[in-house]
Amino acid sequence: MMQLYTPLHWFGTYYRMIQSNFIDMEKMFALLDEVETVKDAPDAKELVVSEGHVVFDNVTFSYDGRQTALNNISFTIPKGATVALVGPSGGGKSTILRLLFRFYDPSSGRISIDGQDIRQVTQLSLRKNIGVVPQDTVLFNDSVYYNIQYGDINADSSEIYRAAKAAMIHDKIESFPDGYETKVGERGLRLSGGEKQRVAIARTILKNPPIILLDEATSALDTTTERYIQQALSDMTKDRTTLVVAHRLSTIVNADLILVIKDGTVVESGSHEELIRKGSLNDDGVYYEMWQKQLRDDSEDRSETVLDECA
Ligand code: ATP
Secondary structure, X not given: OHHHHHHHHHHHHHHHHHHHOHHHHHHHHHHHHHHHOOOOOOOOEOOXXXXXXXXXXXXXXXXXXXXXXXXXXXXXXXXXXXXXXXXOOOOOHHHHHHHHOOOOOOOEEEEEEOOEEHHHEOHHHHHHOEEEEOXXXXXXXXXXXXXXXXXXXXXXXXXXXXXXXXXXXXXXXXXXXXXXXXXXXXOOEOOOXXXXXXXXXXXXXXXXXXXXXXXXXXXXXXXXXXXXXHHHHHHHHOOOEEEEEOOOHHHHOOOOEEEEEEOOEEEEEEOHHHHHHHHHHHOOOHHHHHHHHHHHHXXXXXXXXXXXXXX
């Protein structure tokens, strides 16, 4: 029954999107296009996640068959651990997330979850077990209630409110004149980037997946919003295997493992303390330099704030 239900659920979602407007239709085709690039193996099995142990084993990948986006990447994420991906733009961080979600298959190497090669499992079962919080969440032209319920279409209102509270967005929703029935999305109320991300967090909490992919927002958020998001994120990722693309290093100092990705390879890896200790010995290292730059930027921001306050 569940097997039948899920495709119907997808169809229902697309149907709602078709109903809404042409912008949504373009998005739908973009989404289907991505989904079309890989197919289930004829004998694909259901992914069974017991631990959420993720392994990239010598993974190489190219989008166009010429330029290599990832070159022999290997790493392991133990059950419930958080691995942060950092490094210069275009290094290959988002590509790692896309491969784990199986938008594409590696050119060589293997990605496995609890020992199962993700090419050998159904895409539906893979994606049911992975929650994605993207940098810029697209909301459906529907109520904020439905936008959260999308994480688990069978959830009732008390579960939806609980998820919204955990994502620290419940009070905000209650402050809208129509509360949870407020229409959001292209043609509804425009939520801020931070609010949209918290809706995505609530949706993911409701979905309750053992594995989470998180693309941290690049845009600067105000300090209060940032604190809310960080709190919501750390509650959500607790005890779940998490892969996070981080743009602000301050948010990942507590990650179990940091991988510095540059030109499609892992150039440094370790905890924040290890990478800083190593870097400070010779006053070099990609991570160490990124950290120094962030400290400088933070102190410039602080002095600008002081100047603004004095003006
Ligand atoms: P950023 O921090 O800017 O998001 P990133 O580290 O996430 O960068 P990726 O988006 O993974 O980097 O890109 C890795 C490489 O693959 C880059 O050279 C990029 O130009 C290329 N690339 C990314 N997406 C595609 C695509 N859809 N088609 C072709 N090449 C792509």
